[in-house]
Amino acid sequence: MQKTSIDNISPNKISRKLRGLFIGALTFICSTNTIFAEEKKADVAQEKTSKTATNANSANTIEKPIALTTQHKADLKHYLSVEQVKPLLAGPNDYLTLVKRYTSANSKGVAILLPEWQQGATNPKAINYLRNALPAEGWSTIAIQPNNKPENYPSSAITLSEQKKENKLILKNYKNKLGAMLNAVMNTAKEYPGIVLVIAQGNNAALLVDLYSEAGNQLPNALILLSSYRKSNPGLTNSVNEKFARQLAFTELPVLDLYLKHDNPLVLAKAAQRKSFAKQEMKVYYRQRQLNNYITGYYPEKELLIQINGWLKAIGW
Template sequence: MLRWILLAIVAISSSIQAQTISALWQQVPGFKPLDVGTHQEVSLWLNERTAKKMGSIILLPDWGNRPTDDDAIEPLRQQLPNWGWQTIAITPPQPAKRDTLIEGKDTQAIEDYQKQLLASLDALDKARNERFGYQVVVAQGAMAAWIIRIYAQRQRPLPDALVIIDSYYPNLALNKAIAKELAQLTCPVYDLYFRDANNWALAGVNARRIAMQKAQKSNYRQSEIQSAAYLSVSGSLLAKRLYGWLSSLGWN
C-alpha cells in the first residue's frame, strides 16, 4: 500500500512547496509538515526502534529528489532506526533559478538559495521538541555541496558528524571548491560515492581526498559503494557502512 502511495506522490505535478501539501504525503508514516515562511515543506520522521537512543540523523536528498525516492536516502531513513537512530528526512527547497545557480555567476541567486535552505533547516530546528544523543547530517549530491558550503561559512553550527554521498555541483569551478571548503570543517566526515555516480560526482573524489590529506584530517574517511543500480543491495550495504563508521567513532 505504501508503495502505491509513494508512486502517486511522484506523479503529482504540483510543487511539494505549494501552500497545501498533498493529502497523499499525509498518509506516509512519520509525515510532518514543516512551516517555512509562508509555505510548508515535507519532513518524514522515524523514531529509533531500540531501547538505547543514539541520536538524530538529518537526511537531505539531492536536488529534485523526495525523501522517499529509491536512492541512498530512503534505505538509510528506513534502516538506521534499527540501530538506535532517529531519522528525519526533508525535501530541500527547489531553486527558482536553477540554471542560473548552475552557471555560478549570479551571486545574488546563490545567496537567495542558500537563505532558502537555511530557512528550511531553521524550521526543522523549531519542529524538534527535544534533542538527544549525537547529531549527524547526511547530504546527497548537490545538497552535499550546499551543506558543506554552509558549514564552511559558519552559517550553522557543525554537527557531531557529516556524511556526504556523491557530493557534486554541476559547475566546474564550484565543483572544485567543494574540496577546499570540506577541508575547513573540523567535524568527522564520511565521504561516500557510488561507483556509477554521475561524472560531476566522480570528478571530485580525488580532489576531496587530497585536500583532506593535506589538511591532515584524521577524522575523514572516503569509501566507494558498489553500483547504485542494485539499490536493494547497495542500500543495505550503505546503511551498514554508515553504522560501522559511526561505531568507529566510539558511538555505541
C-alpha cells in the same frame, strides 16, 4: 382558323427546341452547383475560423504544470500516515518532514536526511532506505522534502563573468532558504536525546558544506555525504568543485564521503580531489569510500548501512 398539328412541325424545329431546353436545364444545374460550392467554401472557412478561435481560447486557458515540490508534498500527505508527516515552518516558508522514532533499546541520536534537489523525501536511491533502517540501529530519523532546483540555474548568460555573477545571486537565495530550513530542523532534533547526524545527497550536500563554512549556522555532530558535487556551467564547474573540496577539508566536522562505482560522471571526476585536499589539511575524521553498485545512482543498501555504522564506531559513536 387552321389548327397546328404536331405532324406539321418539322423535325428540325423539334430538335432546336429540345436543344434549347437541354441547354437551359444544363445552365440551371451548373449555376446551382456553383452556388452550392460557394456556400460550402464559406461554411468551411467559417468552421476553420471557429476552430482557430477555440484553439486560441484553449491555449489561453491551459494551466501551468504543478511545481515538482508541490507534487512531492501532495504525494507524501496522500500515501504516508499523519503520524509520520510533520509540517515545518522556517521563516515565511513551510516544509514537510518525515519523522520516525528509534525502535532499539537505546537512542543514539537523530539522523537528518536531506535528499538531492529535484528528489523526494522518500527517494529510493538511498534516503528512503536509511529513513526506515536507521531507527532499528538507534537513530530517530527526520527526512526533509527540499526545495526544487533554483530556476534558471545554471545561468544562461553569454560571458563567463556574467554566468558567475548570476549563479551567485541565484544560489544565495536558495542557500538562505536551505540554511533557515536546516536550522529549524536542528531545533526540532534537539528535542531528542543523543547526537545529531546529517546525511545529505548531491548538490544539497555540497551547499550544506558551504553553509557550514559560514557563521550563524547550527552545526551537527557529524556529516555524511552521498554522491556529492557542485553543478554549474561548463566553464565554472572545476572552480566551484575545487572550492567545495577545500571547504570540506577545512571544516572541523567529522565527514564520511561516500560515492558509487557507477555514479554521476562529475561525482567520479571530483572524488579524488576531495580526498587529496583532506589529506593535505590532515583532516583526522575524514573517510572516503566507493561502493559497488549495479544500477547507476542507487546505493547497495546493506553495504551502505555497514559503511555508516563502521565509521560511526571508528569515531566513537
